[in-house]
Every structure is written in C-alpha cells, then in structure tokens.
Amino acid sequence: MLVDWDQILIALQETISMVAFSLAFATIIGLPLGILLVVTRKGHLWENAPVFNVLNAVVNVFRSIPFIILMVAVIPFTRLIVGTSIGTAAAIVPMVLFSGPYIARLIENSLLEVDPGVMEAAQAMGATPRQIIVRFLLPEALSSLILGLTIATIGLVGASAMAGAIGGGGLGDLAITYGYQRFDTVVMIITVAILVVMVQGLQTTGNILSKKIRRR
Amino acid sequence: MITFEKVTKIYESTGKQVKALDDVDLHIEKGEIYGVIGFSGAGKSSLIRCVNLLERPTSGKVVVNNQDLLSLSPKELREAKRNIGMIFQHFNLLNSKTVFTNVAMPLLLTKTPKEEVKKRVYELLDFVGLRDKADNYPDQLSGGQKQRIGIARALSTQPSVLLCDEATSALDPQTTQSILDLLKRINKEYNITILIITHEMGVIREICDKVAVLDQGKVIEAGSVFDVFAQPKTEIAHNFVSTVMHDEIPESVHQLIQSQESTSQIYRIVFVGESAGAPLLSQIAKQFDVEVNVLFGSITELQGTPFGNLIVKFEGEAKEISRVIMHINQQEVTVKEVLDNVS
Numbered sequence: 001m002l003v004d005w006d007q008i009l010i011a012l013q014e015t016i017s018m019v020a021f022s023l024a025f026a027t028i029i030g031l032p033l034g035i036l037l038v039v040t041r042k043g044h045l046w047e048n049a050p051v052f053n054v055l056n057a058v059v060n061v062f063r064s065i066p067f068i069i070l071m072v073a074v075i076p077f078t079r080l081i082v083g084t085s086i087g088t089a090a091a092i093v094p095m096v097l098f099s100g101p102y103i104a105r106l107i108e109n110s111l112l113e114v115d116p117g118v119m120e121a122a123q124a125m126g127a128t129p130r131q132i133i134v135r136f137l138l139p140e141a142l143s144s145l146i147l148g149l150t151i152a153t154i155g156l157v158g159a160s161a162m163a164g165a166i167g168g169g170g171l172g173d174l175a176i177t178y179g180y181q182r183f184d185t186v187v188m189i190i191t192v193a194i195l196v197v198m199v200q201g202l203q204t205t206g207n208i209l210s211k212k213i214r215r216r
Numbered sequence: 217m218i219t220f221e222k223v224t225k226i227y228e229s230t231g232k233q234v235k236a237l238d239d240v241d242l243h244i245e246k247g248e249i250y251g252v253i254g255f256s257g258a259g260k261s262s263l264i265r266c267v268n269l270l271e272r273p274t275s276g277k278v279v280v281n282n283q284d285l286l287s288l289s290p291k292e293l294r295e296a297k298r299n300i301g302m303i304f305q306h307f308n309l310l311n312s313k314t315v316f317t318n319v320a321m322p323l324l325l326t327k328t329p330k331e332e333v334k335k336r337v338y339e340l341l342d343f344v345g346l347r348d349k350a351d352n353y354p355d356q357l358s359g360g361q362k363q364r365i366g367i368a369r370a371l372s373t374q375p376s377v378l379l380c381d382e383a384t385s386a387l388d389p390q391t392t393q394s395i396l397d398l399l400k401r402i403n404k405e406y407n408i409t410i411l412i413i414t415h416e417m418g419v420i421r422e423i424c425d426k427v428a429v430l431d432q433g434k435v436i437e438a439g440s441v442f443d444v445f446a447q448p449k450t451e452i453a454h455n456f457v458s459t460v461m462h463d464e465i466p467e468s469v470h471q472l473i474q475s476q477e478s479t480s481q482i483y484r485i486v487f488v489g490e491s492a493g494a495p496l497l498s499q500i501a502k503q504f505d506v507e508v509n510v511l512f513g514s515i516t517e518l519q520g521t522p523f524g525n526l527i528v529k530f531e532g533e534a535k536e537i538s539r540v541i542m543h544i545n546q547q548e549v550t551v552k553e554v555l556d557n558v559s
Contacts, residue, residue, distance in 0.1 A: 117308035124268055125322040125373070126297035135325070139312045213312070 001186045002178050008171075008187075012194060014088050015170035018160040022095035023153055029100035030152075033059065034107025035133060045129045062101040067159050070094050071166055091168030095159050099152055106148030110141040143214040150206025154199050161195065171195060217409045218244040218267060218377065223276030225262045225433075236262035237273065238433035244426075246376075249403050249410045251420040251441070253456055254430035260413040263430065264381050267411060268300045269293060280377060298322065301370030301408075305382035307362040309354040309369070315341070316350040319368045340368040344398065360391035367398060371406070378402065380412040384419055396422050417460040421445065421518060429453045445518055446488050447550065461516060465527055469511045472529075480531040482511065483541070486550040487524035496547060497528065504540050506532035 033055060039045040040052040065073070071094040075085045078093040114137055122136040138145070161172025171191045179188030220242040227234045236259045244250045254260050265271040266278055269285050278285045283296055309318050317324075319340055323333045341347040344364040354362055363383060370378060380399065384392040400423050403410050412419060420427050420441060428438035429452055437444060437453045445461065448454040465484075472482075485496075501508045512527040530537045544551045 115306075115308065117304060117306050118310060120270060121302070121304065121308035121369075123270055124297060124300075124302040124379075125325065125369075126294035127325050128294065131325055135321070136310065140310060142312060 001190075002182055002184045003174065003187055008174065008190060008194075011169065011171045011174045011191070014168075015157070015160050015172070015198075018088055018091055018095060018163065018168065018170055019153060019156045021092050022099055022156050022160075023149070025092070025096040026099040026103050026152070026156075027149065029096065030103025031107055033100070033104035034111065035137075037104060037108040038111040038137075039129070039133065045132060059101040059104055062097060063105065067094070067098050067162055068165065070098055071163065086167040088169045091160065091163035091166070091170075095156060095163060098159055099156050102155060103149065103152045106152055107141075107145060110144040110148050111137055113144055114140045143210045146210040146213065147206055150203060150210075153202050153206075157195065157199060157202070217246040217248070217281065218242070218250075218411065219277075219279040220263075220266070221277040221279070223263075223266055223273045223278060225259075225266065225271060226274045235433045237266065240276070240433070240435055242428060242435060242438070244409060244411060246409055247403070247407050248426060249399070249412065249424050251424035251427045252411070252413045252430055253415065253417060253420055253427060254413075255415060255452075258430045259433040260415075260430055261381065262433075264379050264411060264413045267377070267379055268297050268302060298326075298373040299375045300377045300379060301373070301375040302379040302381065303363065303366040303370050303383045305385050307354070307359075307366045309362060309365060311354050313353075314350065315346065315352050315354065315357070315365055318354065318365055319372055321369060322373045336372060337368075340371055343371075344368045358391075359387050360394060363387065363391075363395050364398065367395075367402070371402065371408075374406075376408060378408050378410045380410060380414075382414055383412070385414065385416065392416075392419070393422075399423060417456045420456075421460050421516075425519070429456065442488075442518055442521065442523075446486060446523065461514070461523075461525065466512060469527060472511060480529050481534075481537050481553060482527065482529050483544075484552045485524075485526045485528055485544065486552075487515075487522070487526070488548065488550075489521045489523075490548070496544065496549065497526075500540055500543065504532070504543070505536050506530045506540055 037052065037055055037059070040048040040055070042049070062070075071091075074094050074097060078085050078090050081093055082089045084090050118136055118140055119132060122132045127135065160168070160170050161175070164170055164172030164174070164176050167173065171194060175188055175191040178184045179191060220240050223237055223240045223242075224235065225237040227236055238259075240263065252260055252263060262271055266273050267280060269278070273286070280296065281299060285293065285296060288296060310321070313321070316337055319337045320333050323336060328336075338347060338350070341350055344367055346361060346364055346368070349357060349361065349365075354365065357365065366383075378399075383399075384395050387395060396419065399410060399412075402408050403423075412424065414420065424441050426439065427441050427444050428435045429444070429450065430436070431452050437448070437450050444453055445457050448457050487496075497508050497510070500506065507530070509529040509531065510526060511529055513525065515522055515524040517523065530540055541551055
C-alpha cells in the first residue's frame with residue numbers, strides 16, 4: 001500500500017467535512033426553494049405562476065448539468081467566493097450548487113405528499129400562510145423530508161468523491177491518485193469499502209430517524 | 217346566523233364552465249341543525265366551503281354572524297373563521313402531532329397562554345370522552361375516535377357555528393350514531409348552529425331540524441325535516457326519503473293491485489304526528505259499509521313525532537269508498553289512491 005492509515009483518516013475527515021458543509025448550505029438554499037416550488041403552484045397558498053415558472057426552470061437547469069461539468073464550469077465563481085479553485089473548501093461551492101436544487105426537488109416532493117385535507121383544516125381554523133407552512137406542512141412532511149435529505153446526503157458523498165478529480169481532497173482523491181493512477185488495488189478497495197460503510201450508515205440512520213418521527 | 221344570497225360558484229376546467237352552485241339562497245337560524253342533502257356532484261361541498269370561504273363564491277353574498285364575509289380583509293376573515301368550526305369526512309388531523317396538540321392547534325395559532333390551552337383542551341377531551349388519549353397519535357385511534365378529536369379541535373375556539381362536511385360518511389352505522397348523538401349534545405349544550413352536508417338521509421332524519429335538497433347546484437327543496445319527509449315535493453327529495461322510510465310498496469302488494477277486483481280500491485294513507493294515534497281505520501270500518509284490509513304499513517319516528525305510512529284496501533261500493541275518502545280527508549292525514557306502477 002502506497003499510503004498510510006493517517007492519510008486515509010485525513011481523507012475521510014475531508015470527505016465528511018465536504019459532505020457536512022455542503023449539506024448544510026444546500027439545505028439552507030434548497031428548503032426555501034422547495035417550499036416556494038410548492039406554495040407558488042396553481043391553487044396553493046401563494047399561487048404565482050411567474051415565480052413558479054422561473055424557479056422551476058432554474059432548478060431544472062442546474063439539475064441537468066452533470067456534476068463533473070458543473071464543477072469545472074463554476075470555477076470562476078468558486079474563486080470569487082473562496083479565493084481558490086482547489087482544495088476541500090473550493091469543492092464545497094460546486095457541491096452546494098449541485099445539491100441545493102436537488103434538495104429543493106426532494107423537499108417539493110415531500111411537501112406535495114402532505115394530505116391536502118390537513119391544509120384545508122388549517123385554513124378553516126384561520127391559520128396564516130406562514131403558520132400553515134411552519135405548523136402544518138413541514139411537521140406533516142418531516143418524516144419524508146428526512147428520507148429525502150438522506151438521499152441527498154448520499155448523493156453528496158458521491159459528488160465529494162468526484163470532487164477529488166479536481167484536487168478537492170477526500171477519499172475520492174485518494175482512490176484516484178493512488179488506487180487508479182498508481183495501480184494500488186489495496187487503497188482502491190479500502191476507500192471503496194469506507195464509502196460503502198458510510199452510505200450504509202447514512203441510510204440506516206435516516207431510516208431510523210424518519211421512522212422515529214413518524215411514530216407509526 | 218348564516219345567510220346565502222344568490223350565491224353562485226363557477227369552476228373553469230379545461231375551458232368548460234361548471235356551475236357548482238347556481239343562485240343559492242339559504243337562511244339558517246341561530247341554534248338550528250340544518251342539513252343539506254344531495255348526490256355527489258350536486259354542489260354540497262362547494263356550498264359548505266363557501267360558508268368559511270375555503271372557496272370564494274363567484275358572485276353573491278355570504279353572511280355569517282352579521283358579517284359579510286366577502287367584504288373582510290384577510291386578517292378579519294381569519295378572525296371570523298375562529299368563530300366557524302369545521303369537521304371533515306376524513307378528519308384531517310395532523311398525524312405527526314399528539315391528540316392534545318391537535319385539539320390545541322387552533323389555540324396555539326393565536327398564542328393563547330399555556331395554562332388556558334391546557335385547561336380548554338382537557339375540558340374538550342372530557343366532553344368527547346377521550347381524555348385518556350391525550351398523548352396518543354391519531355393513527356392509534358379508530359375512525360370514530362378521530363372524528364371526536366376533530367370535533368374537539370373544531371370547538372376549541374368556542375365557535376358559534378359548526379360545519380360538518382360529510383362528517384359521518386366514512387364511519388360505520390354504529391359509530392355514525394354516536395357521532396350524531398355528540399353533535400346533538402353540542403347543539404343543545406353550547407347552542408351552536410350546525411350545518412351538515414351529507415348524502416345519507418338517515419343523518420338528516422336523525423338530527424336535523426331543517427333540510428335543503430341540492431341538485432345540480434340549485435336548492436330544489438327546503439323546509440322543516442318533517443315537512444320534507446311527510447310530503448316531498450320533488451322526485452329527488454322523494455327518492456332520498458324512500459332510502460330511509462321504506463315506504464316503497466312491496467312487490468307482492470303490486471301484484472295484488474294488479475289483480476284487484478273492481479269492487480276494491482287501494483290507498484296510501486300517511487299519518488303524521490298526533491293523527492298517528494287516532495284509531496282511524498277501526499272508525500271507518502264501523503261507520504261505513506266497507507271492508508278494510510291493511511296490505512302494508514310502517515311507522516317511523518321523525519323528530520320525536522310518529523310518522524305512519526299505510527297501504528290499505530277498501531272493499532265495497534265505489535260510492536261508499538268515496539265517502540270514506542272524504543272522511544279521511546277531513547282528518548289530519550294524507551290519502552292518495554295507489555295505482556299500479558305508482559308508488
């Protein structure tokens with residue numbers, strides 16, 4: 001093996017921090033976006049066709065760019081924000097841009113699943129639109145939202161590995177530099193194994209959390 | 217309490233206009249239990265949703281508690297809605313919240329002090345008999361229990377009007393009965409005006425004071441439940457009445473009518489209220505020279521008043537029989553000759 005365990009550990013930390021920060025920022029962008037995609041559609045709380053159509057198109061545009069291309073395409077923007085286009089921090093920018101619109105879609109889906117009857121009851125009892133979102137829509141969708149965020153997190157783990165290709169660091173970087181380019185099969189197997197365990201753990205945690213909230 | 221003036225609701229769907237409500241006038245007095253019955257698609261849902269403006273009428277006026285709802289600002293309207301409770305066919309409870317929080321929700325929306333919320337919620341849970349379920353989640357409850365929670369939630373803001381949107385349609389007959397009893401109690405104890413829409417005539421018979429029959433967005437018949445049951449004016453009203461009154465003439469009686477001798481005639485006699493207690497038929501048998509034969513009969517109770525329905529064969533001379541009919545017409549009963557194919 002061409003790397004020692006310390007290197008693997010550092011790579012793991014990088015991956016985790018890339019995923020965690022991206023997830024946090026992407027959720028900050030994706031949650032309001034997802035809510036807007038629901039409440040501005042026809043017949044909903046703040047029906048607004050222009051806003052809905054624009055948001056819908058923007059999300060689709062971002063969702064249609066493959067991550068590897070998005071990563072390269074936004075380099076000037078990345079440089080503007082973090083000052084460099086290489087490294088873990090730099091990788092977070094395209095990861096957020098990639099996963100924010102994705103999370104918006106997942107949240108949109110979860111919110112659309114909420115029984116319209118509950119909204120009707122909320123309106124009948126005189127709730128404000130804000131209260132309907134905060135006290136009715138989000139809590140009723142929470143269990144499904146968590147499953148959606150789990151999917152997004154796993155997607156980010158994949159993206160973080162790709163970010164390795166432009167020097168983002170992390171497990172992906174390790175696998176490509178040593179496992180692939182220097183034919184170190186052991187490193188390859190170890191990084192893949194770690195990624196597998198990570199994804200399994202994330203999915204299991206997501207399932208448990210979601211089930212706990214559903215209490216059913 | 218609730219007044220509809222020329223309320224019309226038109227939906228646009230794929231370029232086609234659908235009139236869900238067509239020039240509806242309706243007046244509901246304070247403290248009444250008012251039922252609206254109709255087939256699905258008759259416009260019942262639109263009607264009840266116009267009372268709290270979950271749907272806005274295309275034209276017309278909706279007045280609740282002397283407030284013209286359509287003239288209110290969104291804020292005023294939210295305030296007005298707190299005076300109008302609503303329960304639903306599918307309960308529409310929050311599955312992610314406990315029974316307690318569900319009932320408390322309308323109070324939490326206005327930041328009512330915690331102690332007050334607690335007191336009010338337990339009071340209501342006691343009223344609907346589910347105090348011990350406060351910490352349960354809705355999916356741990358039966359349909360009837362869920363509806364009781366729905367009712368408790370609707371009452372939490374102490375409304376003066378309760379709207380029931382097919383509130384018993386998803387429940388079995390026994391549970392329906394217990395929910396109807398609860399609604400009756402609410403009406404009596406809190407003097408809350410109740411508007412019920414349903415497709416079950418049994419619900420109307422059981423608890424309503426007045427009824428309106430809705431068909432294709434129009435009120436085609438309205439009046440006291442008693443009058444509509446005793447003498448439905450329209451075909452549709454009659455059909456609804458038949459579903460619970462079992463006043464259809466049985467097949468065997470039809471055959472009898474077909475084979476009737478020329479000396480006999482068959483009549484339907486409807487007894488209402490006190491007249492149901494009068495020994496009309498035995499009087500007739502004594503006073504007139506006719507034979508009386510009861511072919512079919514049923515007695516139901518409507519609003520605590522007996523309501524009888526008899527099909528009787530009179531045998532004798534035509535002249536004598538017409539004297540009998542004149543005699544019956546002087547009493548407070550309705551009599552109608554039954555011909556074949558007419559029920």
